[in-house]
Amino acid sequence: MNEPALLSVDAVSESNSRSENDAIATARDRAYDGLRAGILSGSFPPGEFIEEATATKATGVSRTPVREALSRLAAEGFLVLHPRRGAMVKQISANELFDLYDVRLMVESHAVRRICQEKRPVPKLLFDLCDEHEEITMTDHLAFTDLNHRFHETIVAAAGNAVLCQVFENLRANLTRVAMLSFQMGVRKKREGLMHRSLAEALASHDEAKALEITTEHLSRMPRVVASLTGIGQPK
Amino acid sequence: MNEPALLSVDAVSESNSRSENDAIATARDRAYDGLRAGILSGSFPPGEFIEEATATKATGVSRTPVREALSRLAAEGFLVLHPRRGAMVKQISANELFDLYDVRLMVESHAVRRICQEKRPVPKLLFDLCDEHEEITMTDHLAFTDLNHRFHETIVAAAGNAVLCQVFENLRANLTRVAMLSFQMGVRKKREGLMHRSLAEALASHDEAKALEITTEHLSRMPRVVASLTGIGQPK
C-alpha cells in the first residue's frame, strides 16, 4: 500500500511535532498533515465521518499511523471520536463560534496590553504585511486569509509568550475552518486593511487604549459576519 | 498480555474523549488515563523518556493503543515526541512557567470580567468550596490542590464560555505537574482561603474592580513562589 497521497498539503498544513531537521517526515506526520489540510480546506466537511480506510487511501499510509494522527487531531479539537463508530469532523455550533471569537478577542487584547505596557518592540514585519495587503487582489481569498492570519499571529508573537502563541494557533486553526466556508469575505478586505495599519501604528507607539479599541472593534464584529455568511445560526 | 495495570488512576485522571455512556473504557482510554495520571503525579518526572515497553507494562495494554495515547498526550503538551527516540515528558522551563501563569491570569481575569459585566449568577458551589477549605487539614496537600483547582474551575465555568474552560483545563493540567512537585505550599493555605472567600463575595456582588484586583494579586505572586519552591530558575 504505497499509492500517492490524494490530498495535497498546501499552505494550510503544518506539523509542529515534526523535529526541526529532517526533510522526510514520518508516516504519522504525513497522515496528520494530510488529514488536517483536508479538514481545514473543507474536503472533509464538518459532521462527516472520516473512515480509516478513506484516510488510509487519502494519505497513503496504513491504519496505524493514521489512527495516531486521528488521535492527535481529536486532541486538538478538529475531530470527535465516537468509540466503535469512527472519527467525526467536529461541528461548530453558533455558540461555539461566538465562544471562539470571545477567546480570540481575549488573547489578542492580552497581547496588545503586554506589548504596550512592556514597551515591546513591534517587528517591522507587521508593516510589511500591511503593504502586502494593499497589493493582493480583491478576489484572492486564500491569499487574504493567509495574510490576515500572519498579521494577527505576528502581534500575538510580539507579546513574547510562547504559551499564548500556542493557544492562539489552535484557536485560529479552528476558526479557519469556518472562515474557509464563507468565501465572500472579500467585501470587507479594504476596510480590514485600513484597520490593520491603524493597529500596527498604535502598537508601534505603544498607545494601549487606541490599540485595544481597534482590536475590540475589529474582532467584535467578526463573529456576526461569519455566522450570517455561513448561516451557522444566531448567538445564544 | 493482560496483567493488571501498575499505575493507579486517581482523582487526577480524566478522559474527555470517552463517550458519555459506556462504563468500560477502550484500551486507548485506559492507556491515556494511566499515563496522564503518571505524568501529573510525577511517577514519570519531567525530562524522562517513556519507553513504549514501559508504558505497555504500566497500563496493561499493547503498543498500538499506547502509541495513540502518547500521540494525544503530545498534542496536549504533556509530552514531546522525538522521532525514533521516544516520548519525553515535557520539561517546564522558568520562562514557560511564567508564561503559563500569565495566560492563566489572562483567562481568569477574562472570566471575572464576563461574570461581572454580564451580571452572571455565581453558583452557590463557590461558597461551599470556601467552607470546605476551612475544614481541610493543613497537611493534606492533595485535598488542597484539588479544592483549589475546583474553586478556580468553577469561576471560569461561570463565565459560560466552553472554549475558555477547555483552555483553562489544559493550562491547569500543565501547572498541576509543577505544583505537585512543590509539596510545601501548605505555608500559605490559610491566606489562600481568605482570598478565595473575598473573591467569591466580590464576584457575587459583581464588583469587577475588586474581583479583578484580588485575582491579579492572587495569581501574580504564584509563579515566583512556585519557581522558588521547585528551584526551577528565575524569570527571563
Added chain:
DNA sequence: TGTGCACTTCAAGTATACAAGAGGAGGATT
C-alpha cells in the same frame, strides 16, 4: 593510544492479522 568504522542490539515506526461490536438487510411471525 587514539580515532574511526562496522557490527550488533534494541527501540521506534509501520503494516497486517485477528477480534469484536454496531448497523443493516432479510426473513419469519403475528
Added chain:
DNA sequence: AATCCTCCTCTTGTATACTTGAAGTGCACA
C-alpha cells in the same frame, strides 16, 4: 403489512510481527 429477531457484513479496536533507523561497543588501523 408491520414489527421484531437473527444473521451477515463492515468498520473499528487490539495485538503482534516485521522493518528500519539510531546508538553504543568493540575491533582494527593509523
